[in-house]
Amino acid sequence: MKVSFAAPALPRSGALVLTVAKGGALDGLAAEADAAASGALSQAMAASRFDGEAKATIEVMAPFGLDAERVLVVGVGEELDARLAEDVGGTVYSALARSGSSSATLVWPQTGSAAAAGLGAALAAYRFDKYRTTLKDKDKPALAELVVAAPDAEEARRSYEQDGARIVEAVAFARDFVSEPGNVLYPESYADGLRELEALGVSVEVFDQAALEDLKMATLLGVAQGSAREARVVVMRWQGGEEPPIALVGKGVTFDTGGISIKPSGGMEEMKWDMGGSAAVAGAMKAIAGRKAAANVVGIVGLVENMPSATAQRPGDVVTSYSGQTVEVINTDAEGRLVLADLLAYVIERYEPHAVVDLATLTGAMVMALAHEYAGMFSNNDALAESLMSAGAAVDEKLWRFPLHDAYDKMLESHIADMKNIGPREAGAISAAQFLKRFVGDTPWAHLDIAGTAWTDKARPTVPKGATGYGVRLLDRLVRDVCES
Numbered sequence: 001m002k003v004s005f006a007a008p009a010l011p012r013s014g015a016l017v018l019t020v021a022k023g024g025a026l027d028g029l030a031a032e033a034d035a036a037a038s039g040a041l042s043q044a045m046a047a048s049r050f051d052g053e054a055k056a057t058i059e060v061m062a063p064f065g066l067d068a069e070r071v072l073v074v075g076v077g078e079e080l081d082a083r084l085a086e087d088v089g090g091t092v093y094s095a096l097a098r099s100g101s102s103s104a105t106l107v108w109p110q111t112g113s114a115a116a117a118g119l120g121a122a123l124a125a126y127r128f129d130k131y132r133t134t135l136k137d138k139d140k141p142a143l144a145e146l147v148v149a150a151p152d153a154e155e156a157r158r159s160y161e162q163d164g165a166r167i168v169e170a171v172a173f174a175r176d177f178v179s180e181p182g183n184v185l186y187p188e189s190y191a192d193g194l195r196e197l198e199a200l201g202v203s204v205e206v207f208d209q210a211a212l213e214d215l216k217m218a219t220l221l222g223v224a225q226g227s228a229r230e231a232r233v234v235v236m237r238w239q240g241g242e243e244p245p246i247a248l249v250g251k252g253v254t255f256d257t258g259g260i261s262i263k264p265s266g267g268m269e270e271m272k273w274d275m276g277g278s279a280a281v282a283g284a285m286k287a288i289a290g291r292k293a294a295a296n297v298v299g300i301v302g303l304v305e306n307m308p309s310a311t312a313q314r315p316g317d318v319v320t321s322y323s324g325q326t327v328e329v330i331n332t333d334a335e336g337r338l339v340l341a342d343l344l345a346y347v348i349e350r351y352e353p354h355a356v357v358d359l360a361t362l363t364g365a366m367v368m369a370l371a372h373e374y375a376g377m378f379s380n381n382d383a384l385a386e387s388l389m390s391a392g393a394a395v396d397e398k399l400w401r402f403p404l405h406d407a408y409d410k411m412l413e414s415h416i417a418d419m420k421n422i423g424p425r426e427a428g429a430i431s432a433a434q435f436l437k438r439f440v441g442d443t444p445w446a447h448l449d450i451a452g453t454a455w456t457d458k459a460r461p462t463v464p465k466g467a468t469g470y471g472v473r474l475l476d477r478l479v480r481d482v483c484e485s
């Protein structure tokens with residue numbers, strides 16, 4: 001769907017969308033429309049107990065006296081900020097997508113949040129239909145254009161083109177990867193897909209199996225060794241500044257069967273999205289490069305498939321990580337931390353970042369703790385944690401901080417190696433984070449466990465069902481807040 005901006009005017013065709021504040025009435029252009037329709041709109045509002053509550057909608061079909069084929073009235077609540085504007089934009093899109101209208105004009109009350117309304121609508125319009133061959137026209141969204149009419153349309157357009165449109169592309173980039181099934185997206189094809197970032201000026205370096213063996217990334221390679229697909233590590237660099245970089249690290253398990261510690265079959269198909277952390281990093285790189293951010297950012301993703309086979313890693317195997325520390329692999333399904341361990345140690349040694357943030361669909365325990373509302377955050381640095389917290393709140397990719405503590409380290413003691421890769425059942429998300437901590441040294445670091453937020457079975461105003469793209473906007477905002485100011 002195309003988003004454009006125009007000066008406030010009633011449209012000659014398509015749908016007309018008007019906003020009403022909580023407890024308010026149609027005013028300005030909206031009042032003119034109501035008058036032209038002989039009060040049909042205000043009558044409809046009264047008849048449906050519509051009071052302007054945020055995101056509430058009513059629809060009036062073909063009102064006599066107006067050119068619009070339908071009028072949608074949407075509530076904008078009491079305080080219309082950018083965050084709510086996104087949700088209202090998304091709500092408007094969803095209300096009209098299949099209505100039959102191919103264009104809509106949204107009369108927006110302020111310039112400041114007009115771009116956000118367009119952004120919300122565009123995020124809601126994301127679809128992944130490439131494998132549907134029998135979709136009927138009637139079931140496809142007909143809405144192809146949203147015109148946001150704002151007091152200062154020029155300013156709103158500038159803001160949308162600079163930031164909003166870049167976010168939309170970046171989030172779609174991530175959602176596309178996450179949506180792809182495991183037979184299509186595997187380490188090699190994924191690495192090829194990431195090369196698309198080169199067009200934006202991102203340098204993309206792909207380490208193949210042989211290169212990873214030379215580097216001795218053995219905990220990562222141990223996960224990949226049961227698969228017919230070779231592993232890949234991809235380093236993406238955006239150099240928009242001279243200072244030491246911030247490093248973004250992503251778990252990219254393109255399919256997680258659990259390996260020899262195999263998962264139950266029910267719901268296993270969900271493990272195609274076990275690369276959601278890496279997709280967030282890729283999307284963030286796209287957003288950052290897309291807006292030519294004045295920041296130095298290095299993204300690194302570990303791409304592997306976790307399969308059971310004659311060559312698979314066995315429970316009890318001992319592997320030597322890139323850092324030199326040894327790990328006893330008690331459970332081959334705790335593979336994400338093995339991938340991240342090598343990425344973290346490598347990126348810190350090679351690039352000396354001032355901060356590192358990793359994202360991973362790491363533990364089922366995280367889903368038990370937070371369900372699908374917040375992602376869990378673990379950090380050795382309060383300032384970084386605070387920055388992430390406020391970035392998350394600003395873009396509605398919420399974080400909740402969990403503890404790290406030496407006391408939890410005991411959970412990882414091994415009889416044969418420096419550590420084992422799992423703890424007891426209790427506090428599974430914390431012991432996983434405590435495991436990662438052993439590979440970051442003193443570098444300010446945060447680990448985001450996004451197991452509950454990378455995918456959703458329930459649509460939200462700006463997030464359709466399926467791949468959420470969680471983390472793209474959070475990382476983009478973090479870089480903006482801590483590297484560019």
Ligand code: BES
Pocket residue numbers: 256258274331333334335336361362363364365367422423428451452
């Ligand atoms: N990818 C899974 C975690 C996961 C589970 C993400 C459910 C999203 C939904 C991870 O690799 C895994 O299997 N973790 C195990 C760890 C356990 C063996 C210590 C888990 O959480 O069960």
Ligand code: MN
Pocket residue numbers: 256258332333334335336
């Ligand atoms: Mn697993």
Ligand code: ZN
Pocket residue numbers: 253256274333335336361362
């Ligand atoms: Zn996994």
